[in-house]
Amino acid sequence: MIEQQSPLRQFWSEFQENRLAVLALFVVIVLALLAFFAPYVVPQNPYDLENLSLLDARRPPGFVGSGGYSHLLGTDPQGRDLLSAILYGLRISILIGLAAGVVALALGTSVGIAAAYVGGRVETVLMRIIDLQLSFPAILLALVLVALLGQGKGQLITALVAAQYAYFARTAYGAAKGERRKDYIEAALATPLSGRQVAFRHILPNCLPPLIVVATVQIANAISLEATLSFLGLGLPVTEPSLGMLISNGFPYMMSGRYWISVYPGIALIILIVAINMVGDQIRDQFNPRLRK
Amino acid sequence: MTAVLEVRDLRTEFNTRAGVIRAVDGVSFTLNRGEILGLVGESGSGKSVTGFSLLGLVDQPGRISGGSIRLNGTELVGLPESELRDRRGREIAMIFQDPIATLNPLLTIRKQMMMAVAAHSRMTAKAAEARCIEVLQRVGIPDPVARIKGYPHEFSGGMRQRVAIAIALLHDPAVIVADEPTTALDVSIQAQILHEMRSLAAETGTAMIWISHDLATVSSLAKRLLVMYAGKVVEEGATATVLRDPRHPYTRGLITSLPAIASPGEDLLQIPGTTPSFLSLPPGCPFAPRCDFVESSCEKMPEITLENERMWRCHHPLGLSGAER
Amino acid sequence: MTAFFRIDQVSRAFAPEITLGDRIAAKLGAQVETRSLQAVNAVTLELAKGETLGLVGESGCGKSTLGRVAAGILPPSSGTVALEGKPVLINGHKATTRIQTVFQDPFASLDPRMKVGETVAEGPIAHNLVSRTKSGGYVAEWFSRVGLDPSFAGRYPHQFSGGQRQRIAIARALAMKPDLLICDEPVASLDVSIQAQILNLFLQLRRELNLTCLFISHDLSVVRHVSDRMAVMYLGRVVEEGGADQVFDRPAHPYTKALLASVPKLTLDDEALVHFEPIEGEIPSPLSPPSGCHFSPRCAFAEERCRKDLPELREVEDRRFSACHFAEVLVG
Numbered sequence: 001m002i003e004q005q006s007p008l009r010q011f012w013s014e015f016q017e018n019r020l021a022v023l024a025l026f027v028v029i030v031l032a033l034l035a036f037f038a039p040y041v042v043p044q045n046p047y048d049l050e051n052l053s054l055l056d057a058r059r060p061p062g063f064v065g066s067g068g069y070s071h072l073l074g075t076d077p078q079g080r081d082l083l084s085a086i087l088y089g090l091r092i093s094i095l096i097g098l099a100a101g102v103v104a105l106a107l108g109t110s111v112g113i114a115a116a117y118v119g120g121r122v123e124t125v126l127m128r129i130i131d132l133q134l135s136f137p138a139i140l141l142a143l144v145l146v147a148l149l150g151q152g153k154g155q156l157i158t159a160l161v162a163a164q165y166a167y168f169a170r171t172a173y174g175a176a177k178g179e180r181r182k183d184y185i186e187a188a189l190a191t192p193l194s195g196r197q198v199a200f201r202h203i204l205p206n207c208l209p210p211l212i213v214v215a216t217v218q219i220a221n222a223i224s225l226e227a228t229l230s231f232l233g234l235g236l237p238v239t240e241p242s243l244g245m246l247i248s249n250g251f252p253y254m255m256s257g258r259y260w261i262s263v264y265p266g267i268a269l270i271i272l273i274v275a276i277n278m279v280g281d282q283i284r285d286q287f288n289p290r291l292r293k
Numbered sequence: 294m295t296a297v298l299e300v301r302d303l304r305t306e307f308n309t310r311a312g313v314i315r316a317v318d319g320v321s322f323t324l325n326r327g328e329i330l331g332l333v334g335e336s337g338s339g340k341s342v343t344g345f346s347l348l349g350l351v352d353q354p355g356r357i358s359g360g361s362i363r364l365n366g367t368e369l370v371g372l373p374e375s376e377l378r379d380r381r382g383r384e385i386a387m388i389f390q391d392p393i394a395t396l397n398p399l400l401t402i403r404k405q406m407m408m409a410v411a412a413h414s415r416m417t418a419k420a421a422e423a424r425c426i427e428v429l430q431r432v433g434i435p436d437p438v439a440r441i442k443g444y445p446h447e448f449s450g451g452m453r454q455r456v457a458i459a460i461a462l463l464h465d466p467a468v469i470v471a472d473e474p475t476t477a478l479d480v481s482i483q484a485q486i487l488h489e490m491r492s493l494a495a496e497t498g499t500a501m502i503w504i505s506h507d508l509a510t511v512s513s514l515a516k517r518l519l520v521m522y523a524g525k526v527v528e529e530g531a532t533a534t535v536l537r538d539p540r541h542p543y544t545r546g547l548i549t550s551l552p553a554i555a556s557p558g559e560d561l562l563q564i565p566g567t568t569p570s571f572l573s574l575p576p577g578c579p580f581a582p583r584c585d586f587v588e589s590s591c592e593k594m595p596e597i598t599l600e601n602e603r604m605w606r607c608h609h610p611l612g613l614s615g616a617e618r
Numbered sequence: 619m620t621a622f623f624r625i626d627q628v629s630r631a632f633a634p635e636i637t638l639g640d641r642i643a644a645k646l647g648a649q650v651e652t653r654s655l656q657a658v659n660a661v662t663l664e665l666a667k668g669e670t671l672g673l674v675g676e677s678g679c680g681k682s683t684l685g686r687v688a689a690g691i692l693p694p695s696s697g698t699v700a701l702e703g704k705p706v707l708i709n710g711h712k713a714t715t716r717i718q719t720v721f722q723d724p725f726a727s728l729d730p731r732m733k734v735g736e737t738v739a740e741g742p743i744a745h746n747l748v749s750r751t752k753s754g755g756y757v758a759e760w761f762s763r764v765g766l767d768p769s770f771a772g773r774y775p776h777q778f779s780g781g782q783r784q785r786i787a788i789a790r791a792l793a794m795k796p797d798l799l800i801c802d803e804p805v806a807s808l809d810v811s812i813q814a815q816i817l818n819l820f821l822q823l824r825r826e827l828n829l830t831c832l833f834i835s836h837d838l839s840v841v842r843h844v845s846d847r848m849a850v851m852y853l854g855r856v857v858e859e860g861g862a863d864q865v866f867d868r869p870a871h872p873y874t875k876a877l878l879a880s881v882p883k884l885t886l887d888d889e890a891l892v893h894f895e896p897i898e899g900e901i902p903s904p905l906s907p908p909s910g911c912h913f914s915p916r917c918a919f920a921e922e923r924c925r926k927d928l929p930e931l932r933e934v935e936d937r938r939f940s941a942c943h944f945a946e947v948l949v950g
Contacts, residue, residue: 002895012701134709158623182726182727183721183722183726184726185717186686186721186727186738187718187721187787188729188740189691189712190691190712190717190718190741191741191744191745191794192691192741192744193740193741193744196743201732202729204733205731206729206730206731220914310835328701335809335811371880376736450677451900452900479676479677479901480836480877480880480881481877481896481901482900482901483880484882484897485896485897487882488896505812507810507811507882508884509882509884510882512883512884513882513883513885532885536884536885537887547811550812550813552840552843553839553843553881553883553884554846555843557845557863558821558844560821560822561814561817561818561843562814563815563818564811565810565815567782568811
């Protein structure tokens with residue numbers, strides 16, 4: 001055999017061949033770091049109402065406000081420094097997207113593999129429910145759930161998980177069904193390992209590649225779904241604006257020339273989502289043997 | 294005998310991330326009219342790439358990097374793709390291992406064959422259909438007038454391979470390259486197809502290159518035999534002579550590896566080790582690391598020896614006078 | 619006397635899955651396939667301890683299905699499989715680890731995301747054959763037994779060639795200390811030179827461990843090489859069974875005879891290129907086997923009776939069975 005490298009290193013060396021994907025990954029990491037360390041990077045804590053002055057509201061980029069520093073991206077209608085608000089907003093968006101993605105991944109994968117493994121009636125019932133849910137727009141489901149559960153991070157994540165786990169379940173089910181038929185599973189079943197052990201030790205790890213691809217895409221989707229809900233005023237409290245709400249806050253001023261309030265958070269959101277999707281695309285291409293050279 | 298295909302020092306390379314793979318490394322042979330030439334080797338020997346190179350069907354990152362392929366006197370190496378395409382199917386055709394992949398499942402056999410006819414000749418639909426039925430008949434498809442209207446999935450594996458052979462025969466090509474055409478088939482079906490291929494070559498004068506890993510199949514079909522190893526022809530000669538009295542240790546190892554030769558239950562005289570990777574070939578004879586007769590001289594690439602219409606590439610050929618090993 | 623391993627009147631059918639949609643479609647007048655496929659039909663086979671039984675046949679004859687039933691992977695539709703008189707399946711679940719299988723495709727039979735050493739150790743640890751702490755040495759022992767460098771245990775399957783993978787698969791099966799090994803086309807996907815190595819390894823291990831083995835293959839020369847006895851299957855039924863030499867030298871069924879004649883032989887004589895007499899016709903679909911003897915439409919010896927009466931497998935000579943009305947004539 002030619003390759004003697006560890007699978008991970010080989011994966012990375014192939015990943016590196018796509019310069020654009022490396023750039024995208026770099027952007028995602030930088031944005032995540034900036035968001036994570038936002039309190040140390042930005043001049044203002046936009047969630048601390050004490051810091052805000054309405055005198056600074058809706059100022060254009062470069063304005064030096066009452067804090068004595070320059071608002072590089074301007075300020076929003078509440079007088080928040082927009083750069084600070086965007087990074088704090090990114091923090092919430094990434095946190096919620098990641099949390100929703102991981103929980104949905106765990107839940108969906110369990111459902112999908114259980115359906116594929118147990119088979120019979122359980123399989124039929126579970127997969128019909130999943131199919132039913134997939135035929136229903138995710139945004140609608142999330143809207144209804146948020147309206148029912150009320151505002152807050154936990155509620156939002158619950159709504160996002162409920163709207164998204166079905167994608168993971170479908171993917172995990174398809175992958176597990178394919179692996180289940182392979183001889184190595186038969187060989188593992190010829191040992192005294194229980195069915196559950198076989199599912200966890202053999203089937204699950206081999207279903208991971210497609211799930212990782214779906215996970216990257218679904219995290220991006222969760223972020224944009226959260227932004228959508230916040231834009232519609234159904235997301236988080238007004239005191240802790242995420243990117244969607246920042247965009248929504250600036251919306252009334254778009255036509256009066258104060259474009260920056262909506263546009264800059266929008267750009268941040270687009271960059272994040274496009275970058276995540278580009279990374280996801282590259283991972284998908286690398287996992288798909290048909291696209292391999 | 295007239296040579297229809299003359300291959301001299303053919304080289305095909307693949308530029309990969311890990312290095313240059315010389316999958317075909319100086320292959321030469323001559324194919325006469327009506328002759329069936331067996332090309333034998335294991336996976337990774339370069340036998341299939343040799344077949345694809347003859348038709349100019351080497352895809353990126355591979356390319357023919359040297360040598361000459363003369364088909365009916367015309368040099369094919371360096372010919373533009375449009376001219377190659379014009380010759381492919383008309384003068385030289387190929388049959389693949391997997392007939393499912395070569396037939397379009399959405400079109401009837403008739404439609405696919407008519408398209409193949411139209412690619413190279415102009416004739417009325419009636420004449421074209423008559424031609425299709427004629428070749429289907431010749432490859433042993435029962436009731437071709439009715440079966441031609443069917444779809445590929447309505448045919449069994451053996452029948453599909455017959456259709457693929459019929460398509461290859463449509464334009465009476467001078468050469469057919471058959472790449473493991475019976476490997477996927479059952480023995481009883483393989484026997485039928487071998488039987489028909491042999492009479493075809495004799496009746497139509499079409500020359501064939503029969504690429505296979507199976508010495509027994511090749512030996513029941515081909516009068517001459519080429520044995521390939523790591524991109525090189527290591528031995529060539531009349532099939533029966535080579536099999537009876539091999540010169541190259543690799544050829545001998547292939548023969549003694551066959552369970553049909555040994556007495557039941559006895560250990561087979563195996564070749565140790567595995568087929569080498571093209572990226573880590575030893576500097577001298579590529580077979581040296583697996584060879585029982587290796588000596589220091591094997592660190593240099595052995596030259597070709599030609600003798601009595603036989604060829605081999607070994608420093609220490611077997612079966613010659615002197616110390617019998 | 620009970621046989622060491624006995625497959626008794628085993629049948630296995632695959633019924634098409636009829637979903638609600640199909641039922642509605644059928645009600646509306648559509649053609650829905652409801653015939654079940656009889657992959658294995660009333661097969662009885664016995665293995666004595668230390669014996670290797672070769673099972674040959676062409677594609678669709680049911681040999682792989684029978685192998686999976688024998689291994690307890692597939693439950694039979696009817697009939698029983700028993701090892702030393704104890705059933706292999708209890709309530710549809712495999713009740714023994716004493717039967718292990720080596721599969722055809724060494725690229726699908728190893729978990730690609732597990733180190734090969736772990737793959738080999740997994741079963742024995744779960745079965746308490748070896749403790750987790752001592753499993754390293756146990757794996758190393760089996761690796762060297764199948765001719766692999768024990769230091770390879772930390773590698774992943776993709777780092778091995780097909781032949782090496784098949785060695786690992788054999789180590790995994792044998793590390794469970796099985797009493798019966800089922801080999802389902804173990805060398806079919808390997809190159810000739812590698813095939814010889816694996817066959818030699820198999821013969822060597824069989825001698826050392828006194829293995830009992832069911833060896834399934836489409837390749838008659840391979841089966842003859844490794845088997846003491848052999849059974850020939852055609853369309854789900856065993857048509858002939860007997861000592862390997864007897865079956866090869868004096869076949870008692872026209873199908874065996876024709877199959878042997880179809881195998882291309884190594885030609886060492888310049889003139890003798892014309893060798894085989896192919897069997898006429900195609901293998902019929904197992905969904906609609908011919909009436910009477912299933913081989914009768916392709917058989918050179920078939921008479922009126924063959925198209926009506928299905929011949930039973932019967933003992934023609936001592937420990938020699940054939941399902942042909944004219945077996946005695948054939949054996950001569």
